[in-house]
Amino acid sequence: MDIDGVRDAYRRYGRRYDLVFGAIFHHGRRTAIGKMDIQPGDHVLEVGVGTGLSLPEYPEGVHVTGIDLSPEMIELAEDRVERLELPNVTLAEMDAADMRFTDNCFDHVVAMYVLSVAPEPERVVDEMRRVCQPNGDLFVVNHFRSANPILRTCEKALSPLSRLVGFRPDFELEEFVERNDLDIRETQSVNLFGYWTLLRASREPRSRLREAA
């Protein structure tokens, strides 16, 4: 999937996005925000914020910046921020693989249901690391390829439709962890049937932490 493919897919969802992916993904959003140990005054970056369904879940007094590749999704998030009067939220159309932020400027960085959508997930993870403060953790919520052979077959069959549905159904967890040299600190199954996974990873690559030990 390329950048235009992502923009096309999420333009097509438009207002239907909340109906399709609102309630079904909400447990994962809430759990991730709860795990972040957010303190008043902290700065959180939410990569691929979409229509901003997670935004009301952040505690008061926290600064949240949400970015997304899709102008239509950002517009819907802006409507939500205005409607719900969320003064501490800033939104911007931006590619998470090439962010316009300085190094180490966020206390917490999270990507919910984004990495199996993003055209270059490794570059997104690199950028999440760069903008996160040195002792911070990265949080990811995603569907990864199922261990169940029947579900795996269905996911594989769906993968040619990635561009249409707007995500890759056969995104492999082990490969993702290896490729990004992630030091996984915690995993938790979330949402319906635990079919999605919340990952908490150190900002630092695993190989660097091993060298330093």
Ligand SMILES: C[S@@+](CC[C@H](N)C(=O)[O-])C[C@H]1O[C@@H](n2cnc3c(N)ncnc32)[C@H](O)[C@@H]1O
């Ligand atoms: C499945 S939606 C998830 C939206 C939201 N996080 C949620 O919980 O509903 C994936 C979002 O990631 C965005 N996205 C994909 N690749 C991106 C990138 N490289 N940079 C920024 N946003 C991206 C898409 O435009 C879309 O809004």
